[in-house]
Amino acid sequence: MSEPLLIDLSKSGRKAYCYPPLDLPRGFEQALPDLPIELQRQKAARLPEVAELDVVRHFTRLSSLVHGVDNGMYPLGSCTMKYNPKLGEHIAAMEEFTQIHPLQDISTVQGCLSVMYNLLEDLSSITGMSWGTLQPCAGAHGEYTGLKMIRSYFLKRGETERTKVLIPVSAHGTNPASASVVGFEVVEVKSNKEGLVDIDDLASKLDHTVAALMLTNPNTLGLFEKDIIKISEMVHKAGGLLYYDGANMNAIMGMATPGDMGFDVIHLNLHKTFSTPHGGGGPGSGPVMVNDRLRPFLPKPDIELTDSGYVYRWDDEDSIGKVSMFWGNFLVVLRAYVYILRMGSEGIKAASRHAVLNANYLAAKLGQRISIPYGKLCMHEFVASASVLKEQYGVTAQDVAKALIDEGYHPPTVYFPHLVDEALMFEPTESESVESLDRFVEAFFRILDMAEDDPETLKEAPHRTPVGRLDEVRAVKEPDVRY
Ligand SMILES: *Cc1c(COP(=O)(O)O)cnc(C)c1O
Numbered sequence: 001m002s003e004p005l006l007i008d009l010s011k012s013g014r015k016a017y018c019y020p021p022l023d024l025p026r027g028f029e030q031a032l033p034d035l036p037i038e039l040q041r042q043k044a045a046r047l048p049e050v051a052e053l054d055v056v057r058h059f060t061r062l063s064s065l066v067h068g069v070d071n072g073m074y075p076l077g078s079c080t081m082k083y084n085p086k087l088g089e090h091i092a093a094m095e096e097f098t099q100i101h102p103l104q105d106i107s108t109v110q111g112c113l114s115v116m117y118n119l120l121e122d123l124s125s126i127t128g129m130s131w132g133t134l135q136p137c138a139g140a141h142g143e144y145t146g147l148k149m150i151r152s153y154f155l156k157r158g159e160t161e162r163t164k165v166l167i168p169v170s171a172h173g174t175n176p177a178s179a180s181v182v183g184f185e186v187v188e189v190k191s192n193k194e195g196l197v198d199i200d201d202l203a204s205k206l207d208h209t210v211a212a213l214m215l216t217n218p219n220t221l222g223l224f225e226k227d228i229i230k231i232s233e234m235v236h237k238a239g240g241l242l243y244y245d246g247a248n249m250n251a252i253m254g255m256a257t258p259g260d261m262g263f264d265v266i267h268l269n270l271h272k273t274f275s276t277p278h279g280g281g282g283p284g285s286g287p288v289m290v291n292d293r294l295r296p297f298l299p300k301p302d303i304e305l306t307d308s309g310y311v312y313r314w315d316d317e318d319s320i321g322k323v324s325m326f327w328g329n330f331l332v333v334l335r336a337y338v339y340i341l342r343m344g345s346e347g348i349k350a351a352s353r354h355a356v357l358n359a360n361y362l363a364a365k366l367g368q369r370i371s372i373p374y375g376k377l378c379m380h381e382f383v384a385s386a387s388v389l390k391e392q393y394g395v396t397a398q399d400v401a402k403a404l405i406d407e408g409y410h411p412p413t414v415y416f417p418h419l420v421d422e423a424l425m426f427e428p429t430e431s432e433s434v435e436s437l438d439r440f441v442e443a444f445f446r447i448l449d450m451a452e453d454d455p456e457t458l459k460e461a462p463h464r465t466p467v468g469r470l471d472e473v474r475a476v477k478e479p480d481v482r483y
Contacts, residue, residue, distance in 0.1 A: 006055065009048065014049045073436060075426045076410055076427065078381065078425060079278075085338075087342060091334065142288045143174055145288045145323045147165065151183070152297045162208070164210045165211055166189050167187070167188060170419055187210075195221040197231060212243050213235045216245035217252075223375045235262075246266040248427075266289050267286045299319060366426070380429070382426055385422050385424070386424055387422045403462070405465060412424045
């Protein structure tokens with residue numbers, strides 16, 4: 001059953017609060033004399049008039065319609081929807097952290113500065129970089145920040161002809177978008193038939209006009225770029241830099257570092273790899289970590305530990321400046337710090353091992369009945385293809401994804417990466433037990449049986465949700481969010 005809107009529950013005169021009458025002089029309501037008349041409301045806004053219990057029940061019912069990691073598996077590839085320990089939520093809700101202000105005297109926020117400073121130290125060792133910034137508020141924001149630094153680096157060196165950023169076809173969509181926003185020209189690098197960077201194609205595109213190669217390793221097919229050392233040598237030899245998209249560090253954290261692979265700059269998604277519930281565009285954090293070459297260009301202020309405690313440093317003249325208000329999403333930063341402290345270096349390694357093991361287990365099981373076109377061994381995720389199902393029964397990746405909702409699962413990522421026809425991209429994460437993976441496989445096989453026996457019903461899935469199949473394209477192209 002679908003949930004009515006609050007406005008549908010509205011009864012004139014009903015109120016969600018009950019206060020004694022106001023005994024102060026009135027006037028706030030009329031206190032907008034400077035607002036031009038055409039901008040002033042001519043009649044009262046039509047707001048829902050509901051009782052407190054109506055509101056509580058409405059949102060409680062809505063919350064039970066939402067799928068999250070806390071109520072079921074969420075194998076959305078490239079999003080790392082891992083379980084986020086409640087300890088982090090508890091600590092992030094403490095008044096000592098929520099009731100402070102970035103402008104209060106620095107002597108009163110030394111604890112928070114130590115959280116940021118220590119986290120930067122931990123992230124430096126996890127990435128093999130020398131320092132970083134916690135300001136960016138999302139992965140894409142981190143990309144923007146890192147690429148801005150690359151641009152400043154070349155401008156400072158007078159290499160103004162370096163205007164191109166090379167990006168593999170398999171890259172996340174934010175990569176070319178961020179490069180364009182910073183003012184670079186995006187040049188695509190082909191993948192070879194194994195799904196890895198095509199070295200010959202890369203070589204043919206490397207010259208004095210290339211500022212950077214933007215890469216993620218493992219790539220979005222879940223495959224490790226085994227020639228990464230060779231690739232980084234090629235790019236550096238041509239005078240370019242290497243940018244690592246570290247949104248999903250789940251496969252390699254504690255095991256290998258982008259620094260050792262030859263990368264100069266990396267962004268991380270704390271809200272994927274290092275705890276913090278995400279999805280729906282909630283608060284995120286995309287720290288950017290750099291090696292010594294790019295360190296002078298980091299956003300300011302930096303945090304420095306002196307004899308008299310932590311201080312802000314504003315004097316870096318090559319800095320690209322600020323990229324967000326104050327210090328980014330501090331509570332997300334805090335959760336990441338809690339996560340890393342709780343896990344310890346051995347726990348971090350174990351998480352990577354389990355993420356990779358789970359993905360390979362699931363790939364081996366699902367691979368018995370659906371094609372996985374690239375790679376025998378994957379890292380933290382893998383991409384299956386529903387193209388045979390489509391040919392044989394007219395059942396698409398989209399249909400399979402929708403049917404999984406009926407089975408109580410969040411669908412995998414669909415139609416990405418574009419290299420794979422009818423792509424279904426699974427990332428089970430380290431959170432799931434072998435029993436829960438087995439249940440998922442059973443559900444998936446039930447769907448494949450249905451594709452054979454009753455494709456028409458499957459094509460109308462989901463059947464057990466308040467609303468059926470929505471016109472997703474129209475929802476994006478003609479959004480109508482007004483009542
Ligand atoms: C999620 C993701 C991003 C973008 O991160 P946002 O926080 O959504 O901006 C970039 N690259 C990869 C590989 C990702 O998975």
